[in-house]
Amino acid sequence: MNTSPVIDHIVSWLRDYALNAGCKGFVIGISGGIDSALTSTLCAKTGLELLCLEMPIHQEINQDQRAARHIDWLKKNYNNISSQRIELSATYDAFCNALPSANGESHDLALVNTRARLRMSALYYFAGLKKLLVAGTGNKVEDFGVGFYTKYGDGGVDLSPIADLVKSEVFELGRALNINQEILDAAPTDGLWGDDRTDEDQLGASYDELEWAMAFDGDESTLSERQTVVLGIYRRLNRINQHKMLPIPVCLIPENLR
Numbered sequence: 001m002n003t004s005p006v007i008d009h010i011v012s013w014l015r016d017y018a019l020n021a022g023c024k025g026f027v028i029g030i031s032g033g034i035d036s037a038l039t040s041t042l043c044a045k046t047g048l049e050l051l052c053l054e055m056p057i058h059q060e061i062n063q064d065q066r067a068a069r070h071i072d073w074l075k076k077n078y079n080n081i082s083s084q085r086i087e088l089s090a091t092y093d094a095f096c097n098a099l100p101s102a103n104g105e106s107h108d109l110a111l112v113n114t115r116a117r118l119r120m121s122a123l124y125y126f127a128g129l130k131k132l133l134v135a136g137t138g139n140k141v142e143d144f145g146v147g148f149y150t151k152y153g154d155g156g157v158d159l160s161p162i163a164d165l166v167k168s169e170v171f172e173l174g175r176a177l178n179i180n181q182e183i184l185d186a187a188p189t190d191g192l193w194g195d196d197r198t199d200e201d202q203l204g205a206s207y208d209e210l211e212w213a214m215a216f217d218g219d220e221s222t223l224s225e226r227q228t229v230v231l232g233i234y235r236r237l238n239r240i241n242q243h244k245m246l247p248i249p250v251c252l253i254p255e256n257l258r
Contacts, residue, residue, distance in 0.1 A: 003176035015046040025049030027132040031191045032066030035137040037183045038174045044078040054085040055119045057092045058194040112192045116153025136160040145214045147241025167207035205230045
């Protein structure tokens with residue numbers, strides 16, 4: 001990838017979109033991962049306002065510290081950065097206590113998605129308060145390949161500056177922008193479980209493998225056993241998560257019934 005022109009293109013696109021929308025800049029949740037680090041840096045380069053939110057919910061300490069250090073790095077390199085730390089653990093706990101008790105995998109996943117939706121609410125609070133746009137951090141594999149995000153959580157954004165970049169390209173741009181090495185070295189994680197489980201732990205395949213599967217259009221009889229497994233993982237996730245990737249279905253009323 002020719003990184004400099006791509007960076008310039010995204011930054012110009014972000015600036016033009018915000019100005020045409022009559023907004024002052026962007027607000028973004030900083031997780032300590034490469035996607036939010038890259039997106040926030042691209043937003044910072046527009047010269048428009050950038051509000052970085054830390055929104056821990058029983059966060060794993062390494063993720064929390066990486067997020068804080070990235071915000072410090074942004075402030076040292078750009079003069080348009082402000083930040084706010086919103087501790088959402090008590091809010092999340094109160095919400096959980098108001099729900100009927102349940103057990104099982106589906107219950108755990110529903111609560112994980114609740115974390116992402118609480119953060120989305122906080123982002124849009126500040127967006128409305130300060131006339132900012134919520135910048136999404138999803139990459140192409142997550143958003144259009146396997147649907148690895150929370151509907152109306154981290155999927156609830158105003159614009160998606162890196163959603164046409166696969167994960168390897170995200171890392172490539174991150175290196176070109178000199179993003180902190182600890183973020184580049186960290187295993188990708190959604191940070192929603194309150195522990196150190198990675199995206200690969202949850203998905204069953206690495207991003208490199210999923211990128212391969214997303215682009216695969218060859219003879220399946222030549223695949224290795226692992227490649228066959230990965231292709232199956234990709235196709236299953238792509239199928240069951242279409243409800244996230246497609247527009248909300250609308251029941252159209254036939255004219256003869258009106």
